[in-house]
Amino acid sequence: MCEEKLLTADGRSVADIRKDFPMTEAEENGHPLIYFNNGATSLKPECVLKVMDDYYRHYGVNVARGVDAIGYKATHAFEEVREQTARFIGAKKASEIVYVRNTTEALNLVAYSYGNQVLKEGDEIVVSAAEHHANYVPWQELAKRKKARLVVAEPDENGVVTPEILENYLSDKTKIVALFHISNVLGASNDLKALAERTHEAGAVFVADGAQGIVHERPDVTDWDLDFYAFSAHKLLGPTGIGVLWGKKELLDQMPPWQFGGEMIDQVDIYDTTYAEVPQRFEAGTMPIAEVLGMGAALDYVDSVGYDFIRRQNEILGKRMVEGLQAIGNNTVYNPNNYANGVIAYNIDGVHPHDAAGVYDREGISLRAGHHCNQPTMRFLDVQSTLRASVSFYNTTEEVEKFLEVSKKAGDFLDVLF
Amino acid sequence: MSYSDQSHLFRQIVMDHYRNPRNKGLAKDPRGYMTVRLKNPSCGDDLTVQIKTEGEKILEIRQQGEGCSICCASASMMSELLEAETISEAEEIIRQFKLMVQAEDYDAEKIGDAVSLQGVSRLPQRVKCATLGWQAAERGLKQIQKNRSEGRADHHEGAIEADVDKEDEHEI
Secondary structure (H helix, E strand, C coil): CHHCCCCCCCCCCCHHHHCCCCHHEECCCCCCCCCCCCCCCCCHCCCCCCCCHHHHHCCCCCCCCCCHHHHHHHHHHHHHHHHHHHHHCCCCCHHEEEEEHHHHHHHHHHHHHHHHHHHCCEEEEEEECCCCCCHHHHHHHHHHHHEEEEEEECCCCCCCCCCCHHHHCCCEEEEEEEECCCCCCCCEEHHHHHHHHHHHCCCCCCEEECCCCCHHHCCCCCCCCEEEEEECCCHHHHCCCCCCEEEEEHHCCCCCCCCCCCCCCCEEEECCCCCCCHHHCCCCCCCHHHHHHHHHHHHHHHHHHCCHHHHHHHHHHHHHHHHHHHHHHEEEEECCCCHHHCEEEEEEECCCCCHHHHHHHCEEECCCEECCCCCCHHHHHHCCCCEEEEECCCCHHHHHHHHHHHCCCCCCCHHHHC | CCCCHHHHHHHHHHHHHHCCCCCCCCCEEEEEEEEEEEEEEECCCCEEEEEECCEEEEEEEEEECCCHHHHHHHHHHHHHHCCEEEHHHHHHHHHHHHCCCCCCCCHCCCCCCCCCCCCHHHHHHHHHHHHHHHHHHHHHHHHHHHHCCCCCCCCCCEEEEECCCCCCCCCC
């Protein structure tokens, strides 16, 4: 349909780019795999695999150790990705990019290192009722440690935390506001620039969980005037095991390390140690070097495709899924207005999501059933669990049509047993 | 019976237990019951089983929870099968059911309606759904026996809450 006309920034069609993703050839239960679980992790393009393979084959040595040429090459490539990442998200300096395992680790780092230092008894931390557990539990724990108060903002009916809503939850005691960029269940987008502005007016710092957001919209951390932004490479075409905490330099500089060991030290005396500058202060031990390089290749790939294409293709697919499901009528869609990011939360009426997921699985369709690591949102929707179909720009309208066909049959869930 | 006749029959049995669950609903007064609540945090299944015993005999089993058709139908079958058995007979039935879903040799005679869930053995990702209720019963019975061996007068009552255990994991 529309996708023939839709081209990537480098002039290619969906059919072209599918060839870049080996897993688009995969099969499940004797059917071509239809991968609609992109909210959990994305598929990886060949270029990411190649960069990682090249590193291990040709210069797979440790970084920032010794003076040998091959070590220099690895270190240089490793640090190049830091600069590339800084440019990608609009950071002022490469030293504001801290390599971490994933979004969860990035947010924990902020909660421990920054939170432990600034929070006092009676202070307040604001989160929303639609956060992923990664942007909820670390703050809950921080509040307990410091006898601070966790303030949970209720989003609007579409799952969005508007600046007006946020204002109702801010006070002179607010020290940290931690909100999602895009919701992993409801697909809602928050206006981070406006939210950060309100947060700063209240004298607090603004932490953004970008795990889903950066997949759909390029953040501009400087223009938006954020304080911290966290994301994982693996949802953005990169490998697992590597993510990024971006923080404003002046904030990172005042934060103590939270893990100790090699690579993060300045001078180790017998009874005392001084620590390296930011960002190395937060990168104890050998880092996932191949994964960092893979993330660099993934960011290059995103640039070659372009966010405009990603957004438009997701919107086409998301819109068709919502309209198709509503036309079938055997289901409830929880975010009928937020399909633009290609994440649809729904249930087949009267069918437990696991039973429905079993029907999809049998037909080669992989999607998510459960609480999506987001029990706060399940409470908000007043359901135990849901199905979640999350598409990416390499998915096709044909796949969506097949998905809709199978959705009609999801009531026959016992078929999987016989 | 042909394969399709059998699968038709099994399908009816599973659907019947799912739509008309046996022994559903917990006792208002939990005194006198061993109450076990097991959750599978990865999928949200959440099941509570209550067992009333007198000496070696199981007098009553109640069950209630949230879960998929396999989890709920299986818990219903379990409650029906174990009621009126002795503890050691019940443990043997549980063992046979577990063998079945793990695609091992099992004694179909012992597990009544639950034989209709044999298809689970081809769906390893659903084994935990099918065994949740059985694991809860097994835990409860173990606790009753442990309490008794410690000479506790109230050995037959208590409450256990846990995430689905990993005791079925293969030893390395």
